[in-house]
Amino acid sequence: MNAGVKRKRQNESAANGGAAGKRKPKAKRARQRLLRYAARRRLWDRAARAVVSIGGLGIISSILLIFFYLVYEVLPLFGGADAGDAEILPQVVAGEAVWLEADSGAGVALRVDEQGLASFFDLNTGNLLDTEALAAPSGAALTAMARDSAGSGLFAAGFDDGSVVVAGWDAAPEAGSIAPRLEYPLGPRSLAVLDGRAVSAVGLRSVQGGISIAAVGDDGPVALLEQTFDSGPPGLPALPRTGAENRRREFFVGNIQPENILLPQDPRWMLLLTATGELNLLAIGAGNQAEIVDAASLVPTSGSLGEVRLLAGGMSLIAADHSGRVTQWFIVVEDGRASMEPVREFALFDSAIAALDGERGRRVFAAVSASGEIALVNVTAETVSFPGQWDSPGVRAAALAPAGDLLLLEDVAGSLASWRIDNPHPEFSLSALWSETWYENYPEPALVWQTTAADDALEPKYSLAPLTFGTLKAALYAMLFAAPLAICAAVFTGYFMPPGARRQIKPLIELMEALPTVVIGFLAGLWLAPLVDANLMALALGALLLPLGVLLASLAMARLPERLDLEWREGWQALALAPVLLLAGALAWLLAPSVEELLFAGGLKDWLLQRWGLDYVSRNALIVGAAMGFAVIPAIYSIADDAIFTVPRHLSNGALAIGANRWQTLSWLILPAAAPGILSALMIGFGRAIGETMIVLMATGNTPIMDANLFEGMRSLAANLAIEIPESEVGSSHYRILFFASLVLLLFTFVINSAAELVRQRQRRKYRMI
Amino acid sequence: MKRSLANWLDSGAPWVWINAGAVTLCLAMVFALLLLLGVKGLGHFWPRPVLQATYLAAEPPATIIGELAASETIAAGELNPVAPEEDQDEIERQLLKLGNRDITGSNFAWVFTGLLEDVSFPAELAVLERREWGNLYGYLDGLRQAGAAVLPAGASDGTGEARWSELHVRLDRARDLRREIERIERSIIADINFGMERLRLEERRLALAGGDSAGALRENARQREAFDAQYAEIRLRLLELNRQIQRDTALFRIADGSVVEIPVADIVRAYRPNAMGWAESLGMYFERLMEFLSGNPREANTEGGLLPALYGTAMMVMLMSVIVTPLGVVAGVYLSEYAPRGWLTRIIRVSVNNLAGVPSIVYGMFGLGFFIYLAGGEIDRLFYAESLPAPTFGTPGLLWASLTLALLTLPVVIVATEEGLGNVPASLREASLALGATQFETLWRVVLPLARPSMLTGLILAVARAAGEVAPLMLVGVVKLAPSLPLDTQFPYLHLEQQFMHLGYHVFDLATQSPNVEAAMPQAFATAFLLVAVVTALNLSAVVLRGRLRERYRAMDTGAWV
Incomplete structure (x- = not known):
């Protein structure tokens, strides 16, 4: 159309111009100027359209970017482990490795052979960097080795003269150059743990300020040597100070002949594994007492036992067997009785598991089958991924780098293969996020949220269930408080109140929405919580007396002589009720002590605890419900009031005309018509309550427990975000799981708001038809 | 009667009234909240009387001096340890702000009202708001200048008044000196620090860029020397000012009878609430309100102003x-x-x-x-x-x-x-x-x-x-x-x-992160009130604006174009 107009104008101007051009050059110039002006206007119009459209769409899409950004942060959680291409190195050192470790940062591996000769070699080139003999007593032969269950990187080597050497290694002791060497935190000396008998099995545990070494010979007692330091952290750089004390104890364990000793992080226990695959749990007492409290067979019904390890954290034991399965065990103490329990089983391969190694920080282990298949498993989340395979004649040793980013395998031919592993988020699985998980130190599977950024030894527990429960609990109690009040108020102002009065009252109630939630949270936590704590009875009584007072007032008004003007009663009841409410409140306050004395022997809280087992915490769901209810009342009220008010008046007039009274009209006609609007109001209020942060943060103790008790606290998803995200490491699993939680919040509120909007629009369309 | 009751129920009146009650309750909650914030928030600045009494529960009975912060009545059974007066069911107790935190270690104490004896409100009792350690309550006992007494202590009442006004003269002097110190610190020293940081970053940039930068480095070194010289000079000036500001000290006799020496420079404000009349109190009220609105926070945000947050x-x-x-x-x-x-x-x-x-x-x-x-x-x-x-x-x-x-x-x-x-x-x-x-x-x-x-x-x-x-x-x-x-x-x-800093976060911080919640509460209430006042004013203006707009459109639609 535009183009048509333009052409027409051009024709006109051409015609006019041709005729008048000679006669009136001035007029022609003016016309041309006008044309140019028109063209400029059209250009402006088009430019404005383009700018606004592009800008508008850009702005809107940048808000929607939030959603995509959250997804982008969450997506890496769902990726499994990846391994790069294998780097195959030909045989570096002859002989069989009894010990293999890899340092991914420096790219150096340590390999100890049967003679106790440690060789360091470059993982990228396969060059032998250095060889160094373990500081063994002269003439002694290496008979057993064990790693530190605390994951410090230390290991213990036992010799046939009964001595043990504790060593570690450092790939680059001096910054800048790679010059790997062995290090001895207790000095390059051997400790006589067994007196002269050859060490057949050894165990090592480092703790804050000390090292424990357990060793056993072919017969005789198990010896436990505890070397205490004055101070200093465990690990490589810590050297025992002077005055270090050592204590040696011997425990007789009957006819058990341990082939493997494992020292869990908890110093009360020692695990003894026999050659027949029987695991004995030794409880260590104060002195020389020790007792086998439980024994379990690790040997599966089919197949035989393979390698056995302690996982990171030193609490869980993993046992591989020859039918391709790995079983996780840990010590469970229930009612004072300790036992070894099989917690999880991972059926990984069809063939036997040839080698096994764990990370030092996370509960992740790598298992390799005899045919070279690799599996990476996180036991807590039960995530299993198969990042690669090595086609080799048979794997005999595996080493996973401490941070789990490199895997080194050795096969029977002595050649080596290494993989860069990318396994950023093994702790995440959707099932572990929502379902009961059996954690270390727990007697049974549980839903727990406990992130431990500070301490690696504790298993991080990512279950969103307690947080979701807390969120819903807070929101539901808030709705219990807010919904009746808001809807009743909306019914009154939307239907009974004269429009003039409604215009005055509605903004006042809506003003509640403007109150910053931090102020509401502050008042709830520091003013309301102690007040309710001290006056619980008065509150309970008030909840009873207020409606009673209102009803009595109504009855009194009904008996009032008719000549009093009806007009003010129709709608101004609200004002008349203010003194009634005040009176009822004061009455509740005054009566509370005597009623409490009479009914609950002077203590409502004691009675609740004794009669119903309800614990009373000062900052509880009641406080949150009231405070958050207060905050969502305006949202519900405003929409519900609109829904009731916009029901066409002629419907109501019709009903009144055929003799229904106002209340009947309301309950049979107006409310059903406005029901969708009221429903959408409730949904919006609920969505608001779900996402509210400050009130829950300030008015509860923020303990992530699952207890529906009105008088207990909770921790909500939103409050949890505010508490934990500033301390979580960028890009870590914890960080991404928190983003996952925020995505859940976003989606939930978005869906609920959209549904509410849909309901509302449908209702509006219906009215338009009426 | 029965029929009329049935009529009453049929008419739906009770339900209507219940709905009306909901409206009333909602409004009551809004007003109660605003009232609570207003009273607690604005009342904070009013100078409160300071009481002196003998407290019998202490062993031996001791004199206590403090401001009344709160009082409550509790059931005797809830008390732990057991109440001092067994025959009563209920006991009234009061929370006293005792101040003197640097000397006694605690700032607040609950005392039983019944065990307070000889309660009085002496006119000479002074309150000191200090830069550190909160309030101090006591009697002005003397003034010292560089260690020597200014006015002889222990003289008649007239000297007491003279001493009090002399204290104010010295307070004014210290305040002027402090203002000068702050000016130097804020402008000149900040300039120097900023310049030094700029030089450091420039050197780092040069190092990152590589290449020949000897000339630029020389120039930097020269500038740095200039800054150092300037700093040394300013430092001397600051040292001198600090020496001057420390000149005066005031002696105060506190509740336990001991006399403490307080540097005048540490006193923000000194007043005697019990001696102040209505007008004086009002003056003090506005002085403190102004400090709240335009001062910097003190004492981990629990005192002073919130200008940075505003x-x-x-x-x-x-x-x-x-x-x-x-x-x-x-x-x-x-x-x-x-x-x-x-x-x-x-x-x-x-x-x-x-x-x-x-x-x-x-x-x-x-x-x-x-x-x-x-x-x-x-x-x-x-x-x-x-x-x-x-x-x-x-x-x-x-x-x-x-x-x-x-x-x-x-x-x-x-x-x-x-x-x-x-x-x-x-x-x-x-x-x-x-x-x-x-x-x-x-x-x-x-x-x-x-x-x-x-x-x-x-x-x-x-x-x-x-x-x-x-x-x-x-x-x-x-x-x-x-x-x-x-x-x-x-x-x-x-x-x-x-x-x-932010007002809302200030409230959160005072309410939840403060080491001394009782001391932080008044400030938290005042901040919350200010925040609510600002937000409510903004919202009300939006409501009014919207209402006016609606009227105008209605006028346009009906053709009554003005």
């Missing part, structure tokens, strides 16, 4: 408005005027509307992850490589907080703009088009001017929401105590990367 809130809100207004208006205009009518637009509109209901903490998460770590980290790598690993923009700050809140309030502005544009009577639009105006001209000359007030309403609502929002800010920029204001005299004057 300033930070205002800066953040202004910056946010500057960002959100054009963006919101353009998006709103697009949706209302240019977007094709169809299901896609409808979905977009609903989505934008719903984004206003997304929890604010989610926006905070977005701000933290996207703005700070992603965008800020990238900016640091590209433009601030010399100060790495210390982040410049890759850390919470004013800019990111403003951007996050702009995003949070964008739906509010968009919806308000759209609503305003939609409400402009179609007749006006058609008239403009019929006269040959283009769509843009109609929009620019006719529709937008008419919709301007509703856009303003949207902006006011956005500002009100931003001023009261705390949860996202905790992630993207607020701090408990900011060392400097985000707008100052140092180039580039507006420090977008700096963290700032």
